[in-house]
Amino acid sequence: MTLQSSTPNATNTDAEVWASIAKEEARQEEQLELIASENHASKEVMAAMGTALTNKYAEGYPGRRYYGGCEYVDEVEDLARNRARELFGSERANVQPHSGTQANMAAFMSVLEPGDKVLAMSLDHGGHLSHGHTKNFSGVFYDFHSYGVDPTSERLDMDKVRQQALSLRPKLVIAGASAYSRPIDFSAFAAIAKEVDALFMVDMAHIAGLVAGGAHASPVPHADLVTLTTHKTLRGPRGGMILCPKERIVKVNSALFPGGQGGPLMHVIAAKAIAFREAQQESFKRYAAEVVSNASALADGLMEAGIRIVSGGTDNHVMLVDVGSVGLSGAAAEDALHRVNITCNKNLIPFDKRPPMEASGVRLGTAAITTRGLDGGDMGLLAGWISEVLRAPEDETTLTRVRGAVAELTGRRPIYA
Ligand code: DSN
Numbered sequence: 001m002t003l004q005s006s007t008p009n010a011t012n013t014d015a016e017v018w019a020s021i022a023k024e025e026a027r028q029e030e031q032l033e034l035i036a037s038e039n040h041a042s043k044e045v046m047a048a049m050g051t052a053l054t055n056k057y058a059e060g061y062p063g064r065r066y067y068g069g070c071e072y073v074d075e076v077e078d079l080a081r082n083r084a085r086e087l088f089g090s091e092r093a094n095v096q097p098h099s100g101t102q103a104n105m106a107a108f109m110s111v112l113e114p115g116d117k118v119l120a121m122s123l124d125h126g127g128h129l130s131h132g133h134t135k136n137f138s139g140v141f142y143d144f145h146s147y148g149v150d151p152t153s154e155r156l157d158m159d160k161v162r163q164q165a166l167s168l169r170p171k172l173v174i175a176g177a178s179a180y181s182r183p184i185d186f187s188a189f190a191a192i193a194k195e196v197d198a199l200f201m202v203d204m205a206h207i208a209g210l211v212a213g214g215a216h217a218s219p220v221p222h223a224d225l226v227t228l229t230t231h232k233t234l235r236g237p238r239g240g241m242i243l244c245p246k247e248r249i250v251k252v253n254s255a256l257f258p259g260g261q262g263g264p265l266m267h268v269i270a271a272k273a274i275a276f277r278e279a280q281q282e283s284f285k286r287y288a289a290e291v292v293s294n295a296s297a298l299a300d301g302l303m304e305a306g307i308r309i310v311s312g313g314t315d316n317h318v319m320l321v322d323v324g325s326v327g328l329s330g331a332a333a334e335d336a337l338h339r340v341n342i343t344c345n346k347n348l349i350p351f352d353k354r355p356p357m358e359a360s361g362v363r364l365g366t367a368a369i370t371t372r373g374l375d376g377g378d379m380g381l382l383a384g385w386i387s388e389v390l391r392a393p394e395d396e397t398t399l400t401r402v403r404g405a406v407a408e409l410t411g412r413r414p415i416y417a
Pocket of ligand 1 (some may be wrong): 036037049100
């Protein structure tokens with residue numbers, strides 16, 4: 001095992017915690033990360049989170065705090081907000097949400113009353129927990145209804161979404177998903193919301209990096225509220241953000257603080273500012289395009305190997321692999337791939353007959369492996385290895401051979417060289 005950037009030094013005395021951190025760093029180097037919501041942030045982004053900014057309380061917003069000594073964290077938050085606005089072409093940004101779910105909570109609180117009707121994508125068809133799951137705050141406090149994908153095309157059917165909106169008359173329509181591989185037509189959603197006098201919100205957590213890099217259309221010109229996370233395709237620190245037109249920012253800000261959070265994580269906001277600057281570079285545009293072309297190549301390779309991909313492919317960073325097509329459950333496929341150091345997560349596919357902890361699919365994403373430099377040729381290899389493992393999940397000879405091939409590739413493409 002090699003120790004990476006957080007290797008303990010003379011001042012690190014907590015051997016137990018540092019040993020676990022070192023093992024996690026080695027795990028990331030040794031495994032191919034196909035979890036679609038993960039990525040490998042830059043050393044500079046990670047360094048910002050290990051600074052004295054973690055010590056500072058700064059409830060409030062720049063220039064209007066409830067604590068003294070905020071002059072430098074004000075600079076940091078202003079940098080983050082301004083860079084976010086430039087990056088996404090948004091009039092205003094709130095960079096304080098600790099997570100995507102907290103960004104969604106504040107966005108909802110800024111426009112909804114408890115019990116209001118909302119129309120969002122079903123979690124079973126690729127939506128998100130915070131878009132109305134009955135055990136989540138969203139489903140507890142608001143009256144969520146859901147739309148899904150068409151059973152044949154496995155794509156969103158905007159005529160059906162419109163019919164549902166017309167009969168429900170929701171106060172808010174939400175677009176955005178955590179397991180949907182096709183472009184989302186934000187303009188069509190906005191037109192439906194307008195027709196039923198609803199507000200329109202987009203949760204672009206998964207595709208934020210693709211939007212920043214020009215590899216997916218932006219929802220910003222169409223939506224009243226846009227929420228996102230900064231750690232997925234956007235490749236920043238773990239956290240959330242809200243974008244909105246200037247007339248909405250006062251309500252958004254007070255819904256976030258004091259509505260849903262207390263003190264902001266200023267060390268994370270510094271890391272967000274650094275990540276936004278990274279995402280403004282030409283190299284990030286190339287990265288976003290490569291994430292999409294790698295996903296397309298991986299999906300093609302799997303389909304050529306006879307494995308079904310939901311909706312017949314992908315146009316973004318993610319794909320849903322129907323592992324039922326090779327006789328496995330998602331849980332068994334996740335486990336078999338984990339044994340060869342390919343990490344992914346089991347996932348329901350649309351109209352799945354299995355329960356979520358078993359599922360019939362695995363979700364694969366290319367954001368993290370593209371960060372470590374894997375290219376189209378590597379996608380062909382990876383599709384072959386995944387196919388071999390899924391077709392012989394108990395065969396130790398196959399597993400040993402593929403594990404060796406993965407080790408050779410990860411060794412050639414280190415994350416934090
Ligand atoms: N849990 C995240 C995902 O994996 O997509 C979304 O919050």
